[in-house]
Amino acid sequence: MTKAVTTKQKLLQAARRQFWTRGYSNVSVRDITGEAGVDAALVSRYFGSKQGLFEATLEVLPPWDALTADPDRFLDLAVETFSQPYDPDADTDNAFTMLLTNILDPEMGETMRNHFQDGIAAPLAAKVGGEKPEQHAAMLLAVLFGAALMRKQFRLSGLAGVPTETLRAQVLHLAQAALRF
Amino acid sequence: MTKAVTTKQKLLQAARRQFWTRGYSNVSVRDITGEAGVDAALVSRYFGSKQGLFEATLEVLPPWDALTADPDRFLDLAVETFSQPYDPDADTDNAFTMLLTNILDPEMGETMRNHFQDGIAAPLAAKVGGEKPEQHAAMLLAVLFGAALMRKQFRLSGLAGVPTETLRAQVLHLAQAALRF
DNA sequence: AAGGATTGTCAACAAGTGTTGACTTCACAT
DNA sequence: ATGTGAAGTCAACACTTGTTGACAATCCTT
Numbered sequence: 001m002t003k004a005v006t007t008k009q010k011l012l013q014a015a016r017r018q019f020w021t022r023g024y025s026n027v028s029v030r031d032i033t034g035e036a037g038v039d040a041a042l043v044s045r046y047f048g049s050k051q052g053l054f055e056a057t058l059e060v061l062p063p064w065d066a067l068t069a070d071p072d073r074f075l076d077l078a079v080e081t082f083s084q085p086y087d088p089d090a091d092t093d094n095a096f097t098m099l100l101t102n103i104l105d106p107e108m109g110e111t112m113r114n115h116f117q118d119g120i121a122a123p124l125a126a127k128v129g130g131e132k133p134e135q136h137a138a139m140l141l142a143v144l145f146g147a148a149l150m151r152k153q154f155r156l157s158g159l160a161g162v163p164t165e166t167l168r169a170q171v172l173h174l175a176q177a178a179l180r181f
Numbered sequence: 182m183t184k185a186v187t188t189k190q191k192l193l194q195a196a197r198r199q200f201w202t203r204g205y206s207n208v209s210v211r212d213i214t215g216e217a218g219v220d221a222a223l224v225s226r227y228f229g230s231k232q233g234l235f236e237a238t239l240e241v242l243p244p245w246d247a248l249t250a251d252p253d254r255f256l257d258l259a260v261e262t263f264s265q266p267y268d269p270d271a272d273t274d275n276a277f278t279m280l281l282t283n284i285l286d287p288e289m290g291e292t293m294r295n296h297f298q299d300g301i302a303a304p305l306a307a308k309v310g311g312e313k314p315e316q317h318a319a320m321l322l323a324v325l326f327g328a329a330l331m332r333k334q335f336r337l338s339g340l341a342g343v344p345t346e347t348l349r350a351q352v353l354h355l356a357q358a359a360l361r362f
Numbered sequence: 363a364a365g366g367a368t369t370g371t372c373a374a375c376a377a378g379t380g381t382t383g384a385c386t387t388c389a390c391a392t
Numbered sequence: 393a394t395g396t397g398a399a400g401t402c403a404a405c406a407c408t409t410g411t412t413g414a415c416a417a418t419c420c421t422t
Contacts, residue, residue, distance in 0.1 A: 029379080049381080121335075146325070158317075223371095
């Protein structure tokens with residue numbers, strides 16, 4: 001009993017790292033079991049299927065909890081996260097890549113949309129004041145994710161040499177503009 | 182000679198549609214040749230490989246030419262594009278999906294980054310005034326792509342019921358803020 | 363019309379995919 | 393100690409992937 005739990009957790013850990021950085025379709029079961037050091041058949045045994053394993057990795061989403069705590073802290077955290085260069089070991093960066101990669105995945109798109117809507121956009125809207133909190137939350141997310149997209153994925157040279165402080169100020173400015181307009 | 186050209190074009194057309202909407206890794210050679218109504222072996226014959234076919238589809242990028250014409254028109258067009266709901270048949274939407282899908286692809290990421298940098302970010306920066314045009318162009322792209330991301334990919338409910346005019350005004354406001362800060 | 367090149371078809375390949383079932387190994391209660 | 397169930401191993405399955413080479417069909421030139 002307790003033996004199976006540890007193997008499950010080894011699988012979950014490896015699966016999360018791989019799925020989150022490379023996307024559902026680009027990761028094979030053997031990639032995961034290879035990293036976890038277990039047999040490939042155990043995925044079907046313990047999680048039913050590859051998809052079951054993927055969905056199990058979604059049940060632990062640590063970064064979002066912190067991000068949706070309260071609006072001010074959310075702004076600071078998100079802006080801070082963006083200001084840093086891309087770090088493949090950072091949890092928030094991996095979660096970001098994970099969202100992008102899998103929302104575009106033909107098999108996982110719908111699942112990810114619902115997860116983002118219910119787990120991030122809705123809680124954030126609840127914290128954002130104003131007349132139309134859902135709309136403002138969406139625009140705020142647009143600014144933050146757009147910035148992260150350019151910085152961490154497209155890696156535009158226009159942002160490469162810019163000091164961290166300058167970037168932070170710019171994103172904060174745009175984020176506040178998104179909330180107040 | 183002329184026969185081969187038409188089959189090449191049929192392949193290119195089908196390849197572009199499939200690659201741009203579903204991503205490089207998610208599209209098989211047989212998917213494309215099936216839609217084009219030709220044999221799968223002709224991909225290797227005419228384009229060397231699947232990757233060759235993909236790169237051939239990159240040489241025609243109609244939407245970006247218009248978008249990078251001049252900054253004002255770019256703003257109008259981009260904001261207009263965003264304001265519309267997601268349309269899987271629209272060229273600009275497909276190009277957007279294409280960029281997102283393939284920049285995250287482990288095999289195509291580097292190619293797409295260079296393409297975006299040289300084909301979009303750099304020309305746009307040349308049109309954008311100010312002291313640091315590259316930086317401002319990057320922030321402008323962050324706003325536009327972030328908005329499109331929330332609207333067309335994540336499909337947040339907070340943006341679903343909003344009138345087109347309101348969205349257009351908001352994005353325009355943020356875009357101008359990105360250029361002027 | 364004959365010959366040579368271009369174009370298209372077909373089958374097969376080696377490798378990789380997710381998943382399954384039979385088997386062995388092990389731990390623990392009786 | 394023995395039997396029962398869980399845990400892990402192994403080989404194989406049916407399928408899809410990109411690519412290749414041999415073959416047939418078609419076209420154009422001479």
